Every structure is written in C-alpha cells, then in structure tokens.
Amino acid sequence: MRGIQSLHRLSKRCYAAARRSEALTEPYASHKTAPTAPLTAQDVQVSKLPNGLVIASLENYSPLSTVGVFVKAGSRYEPAENQGVSHILRLAANLTTKGASAFKICRGMEAVGGSLSVTSSRETIVYSVDCLRNHLDTVLEFLVNVTTAQEFRPWEVAELTSRVKIDKALAQQCPQIGVIEKLHEAAYKNALSNSLYCPDYMVGHVSPEQLQSFVENNFSSGRMALVGVGVKHSTLRQLGEGQLSVRRGAGTPTAKAVYRGGELRMQNSDSLVHTLVTCEGGMTGTTEANAFSVLQRILGAGPHVKRGSNITSKLSQGIAKATTQPFDAISFNTTYSDSGLFGVYTISQADSAGEVIKAAIAQVTGVAEGNLSEADVSRAKNQIKAEYLMSMESSEGLMEEMGAQALATGTYQAPETFLQSIDTLTHADLVKAAKKFVDGKRSMAASGQLINTPFLDEL
Template identity: 20%
Template sequence: MVTIHTCGNGLRIVSESIPHFHSVAVGVFVKAGSRDESPEENGITHFIEHMLFKGTETRSAKDIAKEFDRIGGDINAYTSKEYTCYYAKILDHHAEHAVSVLADMFFNSKMDVVEIEKERQVVLEEISMTEDMPDDDVQEQLWRVMYPHHSMGAPILGTGTTLKSFTKDKIQHFMDRHYTPDNTVISVAGKITPELIRLIEKLFGSFRRLETEKNYRFPIFTPGHSFKTKETEQGHLSLGYPGLSITDKDIFNFTVLNNIVGGSMSSRLFQEIREERGLAYSVYSYHSAYSDHGTLAIYGGTLNEQMDALQEVIITELQEIRKHGPTAEEVTDSKEQLKGNVMLGLESTSARMNRNGKNELLLRKHPSYDEILARIEAVSPERVTSLLEVFDGDPAISIIRSKMDEA
C-alpha cells in the first residue's frame, strides 16, 4: 500500500513498504525539467543534476562514489522534460546512510567554480555524443519541429552556447525558484522502517525556499519538416503526431493503440517493415505522455535508397489501420502485454519507487494495481478505433540522410 506523508514545509514523502524484499529504493523527485527553462537557460536543469554529484562541504565527488561502492549500492540521476530525479538503490540496512548522502548532495553541493568548468566540458562531450548517434539526433530534431516555439522542443542537454553561459549564480537562481518543498517529493519503496521515514522527514522536512510563480505555457503541436545530412552508414526517419496526456481518460486505450502500431515485435510496423519487407532492422513507435499533452513518435532507419520506401510503407500502414481499425485479436494481445508490463514492475523496488514518485509529483494520486488492471481490461476495439483520428493531420517529420551513400 502506498502511504503519503506531508511534512510541515509542504514536502511529500511517498512510501510503499514491501517487507519481504531486502532492498530499498529511494528517489528525490523535483518538478523541474527542461520545459521549465527559458531559452537562455536551456540545459541548466540537466547541468544541475550533474553538479549535485560534484561534491559537498564534507564529501568530494570521489567520496560520494566510494561510499556507495563500499555498501554495494547504486546512486544515479536523470533529467526529463518535466522533472529531475536523484535516486539510490541499496540493501535495507544501508538505507539510512543512502538517504543521508542524498540529502547532503541536495542541500550542500558546493557548486565549485572549478568543478563547474570541468563539468561543462563533460556535458559538451555528452552533447557531441548525442549528435554522433543519428538515431538519437533524428528524434531530437523531431522535437524541435513539433514544438518550435516552446521549451518542450528544446534539447534536455542544452546547447554549446547556453552551456557556456551557466555560472554559479545562475544555477543558484534556478534552484531557488524550482528546488522548493512544494516542488519536491521523496519516494521510497522496499523494506522500510519507521526510523527511515523519520530520518527523511528530519533531513528534508524543514527546509524552505521562496516559492515563486512558475512560467507555464501550453505546448502546441506543429507539423513540419527537418532535414540533415551526416556521414552515417544509413538514413534515419522519425514522424511525430499529437498524443494524450497522462491524465487523459483514454490514456490506456492510446497505449494499446501505440503497441499495435509499433510498440512491440508483433506490431503492424515491425511485422510489415522488418519481417515482411526487410526494409529496416530497427523500426518502432513510442508514446510520450506528459502532464498536459502527449506525443506519438515513429522511428525507422535504413539505407538512403530505401528511405522513400520506408516512409511510404509507414504512411500506408497508418492509413490502413485508420481505415479499418485494429482487430479484436490485436487489442486483446496488446492488453495482455500491457498487463504483463504492469505486473512485472511489481518485482522491482526501483520501478515502484519511480512509479510512486512520478504519480505523486505529476498526478497527486495513486491508483492501485487492481484499478490499473481494470482500466486496461476496459480498453475496447471501439475506443482504440476512435483515437485513430490522430493520424488524420499532417505529421512532423525529421530526416537524416547519409552523406556516405550520396558520395
């Protein structure tokens, strides 16, 4: 059972006790992602995530790494478009120590000027690495096309230009605005003790930062095209369509739709493009659901001379399912796949911690697993068919062609 405790400063602690497990996963979730950045700040959320690992007043970056290696635990973080998460997974008897280290990083990171300069170079290398991976780059370009005038379309890593402008003062100013108690959730799952919850409240339950008005704008999906050439072995194609938010009543119907289109090995696109025609090794679709909107994206990679054929087959398959709808068998199989994914998540403390933290941060509600399974079971071919109108409009398209094939 998921329990929520609200501290005096407004910070929420979400816990799910699993006594028969021997591990604990704990995450510090902050509702600050790349969508919260101004154009000049693009990438600063991700940069802050890096800097919190670069040492505190009492621990160096090496000390933080060694402490977790010494106890056989993992510590890491990730930045998304809507939130940032700092997390650890450890054996239950090391949980209090892990929470203490996370709190030290959260409150006492030095943001040393020398470390800022070093980490700036690290992130520049990370940006270059992404640009060197065309299957990632083509989808990064797709987001720029879909949301050209909104921060949802900006890269999470930022750019070389914005990265160079980050100073200790700019970092602190952003954290003062967003790293506030009302914006923070601590999620913990596994073999939890009352002492651990009391320690979390002691460490996180009294800090205060000025709550400021958040700059909120609704992202508007925009069809369009992006085209690049690069020295790659093959061409890459990505198409984007509007999706649904995580709060939409049809979110499970849309998830089933995505599975049928390209979200599994038995999907329409995988079977037709890879298995039947051998047009691509990698082809898939995915649905990204956010608090107020969503996006369905399709990706495929193939040789330059087959790029037009790949795009044509994708469009043809979308038109085919739009015209005739999914079969009852496809819907049933997709529902079973979705149920399996939900139930397999029960076997991981990390998955439960992430689910609970995200639910509390973005939804402020925690449906039970029985409720989720009931909603999946309620998915019908008729409702899935009604959502196919998403493919009626023009898509956003991003293409990277290989210079090597053109030479």
C-alpha cells in the same frame, strides 16, 4: 609471523575438552527459539506535508532500501537564458555541498556499500540511493546534501565541461537520440522543445550563479516527492518534515507546453535514413494516453524475443509488402503532464526511404478506417499489462512508478487500477486515436541522406 606460527602448536584436543561427556547435538535438540510475529504485507502509503512535500513509501521488509527524491526540474523548466542547465545539474550531483565534500560523499557511499545515481528527463530530475537497511541513516544524510545543500564552486563547475562534451559526443553518435531531440524541437514552441543536452553555445558557459538560481526556483518542497521502497513511512516523514523542508513553497510557475507541429531535417552522409513522424498524443494518466499505448502495441513496439522478429507488428507486415530492401519500423509513443507525441519511427536505406515511410503511415490509416480485429486488440492489451507489471517487479521500477504518480497527482493508484483502465478501452477508442494521427497536425524529424525522403506536406 612468530606469533602466528605459535598458534599451530596448540593442541586440537582443547577445543572439545569441555564437551567430552556430552553429545554434540544436545544443544540443538534442547534449544528453543523465541516466537516472532509474522510480517504482514503492507500497501503503499502516501501523505502530503504542510510544506507541500509528497511522501510515498512501501515497507516490504527487504534488507535493501531504495530511496529517491523526485523534483520537477527537467529541461522543460529551463528559461531561455539558462538552456542546458539541467544537463549540467545532473552531472554536478556528486560535487561538494555545504555539508559534505565530493570526496566525503564518494568515500562515505562506498564505505557502506551504497550507491547514488541521478537521472533526468524533460520533466523531472531523480536523485536515488540504494543501501543496506542498517546503513540507511548514513546514506540519507548524503541524499539530503545533494538535493538541498548544493554549493557550486566555480573550479568544480568548470571541470564539468569535459564531461558535458563527452555526453554530447556519445549522443551524437546515436541517430535515434538526435531524431527524437529534433522532433521535440519541431513539435513544440516552448518548454518541451528544450533539449536534454546542453546546446553547443552554452557548453562551458553555464555559471555557478545560473545553477544556483535554477535550484532555488525549482527545488522547493512543493515541487518534490520523497519516495522509498524497503523503508518505514515514519522515517521518510521525519526526513521530509526536517531536512527536506529547507525551501518551502511551490517554486516558479511552469509554462504549459504549446504544440505547433513542424519539420526538421538533418542532411548527412549516413547511409541509413532515420525518420520520425508524429502527431500530438495524450497527456499522462488520461484515457487518450492509454488508447495510444495500446495502439502502439498493435502497430508494433519492437520484438518481444531477443534477436527475434516482430511478427505481430502491423508496421513490419505492411512495409514488407511495399519494399524488398531491409528496414526497421516501430510505433513511437511518449507522454508528458500536459501533452504527448505518437507516431511511427522508421529506419531504411536512402533509396527506399519514401516507400517505407508511406507504407508505415498507411498502416495507421488502415486502423483509423476500422481495419482492426478483436484478436489484435486483446493481444495488445495483454502485452501492455504484462510490460507494466514486469516493470514493477524491481525496486527501481516500483519506486519510479510511485514517484511519477506522487509527483503528478499527490496520490498512488494500485496496479489493478491501471489494468482496469486498459481493459475498459474499446475498439472505438483505438480507432479514434489512429484518426487523430491521420487527420491531426503532424511533426517530423529525419536524419541521413534525405534525397528520397518525402517532406511532411507530401505524406
């Protein structure tokens, strides 16, 4: 404290002693900045390395860099004896690797202000990092470690059991998740029927050897895509040719999903009945999938104003005429690389479940019969195009779209291509999609007090 107090005894006059005879604004008036080259906008660059790894990047000169590794290792690739391994693998992303301990990964990411996150779906696991551009080398080292140098230590894997139970408990508290999971189980014979969550009989029984086997079979360069936003393409290419080429090849062949149709009902004491009725939809990137996406907006995909009512929804309009009890209804649509699901999701009181479900299906039947105006089609097209463009305004959304395309096709199509594909859809395409729901083989999942909920063959 004595040294700090002595600073106050310095004369304030010494700060300006060297500038007594000169104006303070003089240096700024005479200073000339060095000319800099203007930054030119760049397009997304995509390349495929000889080892099979696809690299996609967009240099937007942002001070923040976002890099992700997309892997075809979702729950659909789990063998029968390894059910739930992808769930455990997602939670194990921050465990000790061959090149860094769990503490080093956590401390190192915090030291540079970065973040590491892992998300999974039925088809992919995505490891993504965010950091300031000048710390990219440090963060990429950790990204490589968690994707190519996994080391599943038994005591660390055992400690994941409590986190798995918490995940499952939170999922069970959400009826929507339960209905969607049961729908996939009823709709498919294999692959896509696998749940995103570890089944009860496997909780605490997934061994380090099973995790390592799954990684070796699926985390190969031919099943991965390296994607970056705010980073040079040459940087990612150098990373892909070096550290990410540990496992070469296409990995284990994937089984094609087989749609079968079916019904699963979960009777419980909930006063609200959640019901999901679907048919097989379109594969990702096809004209049929685009038609189902537009049809989803026509029927109603949820309110577009916070806490607002979906007044343009055909489902809401139709069901309101059939019952006076409260309800909620949206159109459901999801796509995969080799299949998809499209249908209607309803939430209602147990007494009025039958009326609500039948009224919702009647609205799809009406579209299949041609009760569809050009104004409805135009509005739905505008909605889906606006949603698509707004989803790509953030670095995370843009990277997700780039990664999905790079992993599926090895290329990238500009947003204009998607917008044109939506514009080319005709009235007949949408009617055809609705007819597939009406005439096709359906699947159904329901949860709640199902005494007044009709069975699938009664719809």
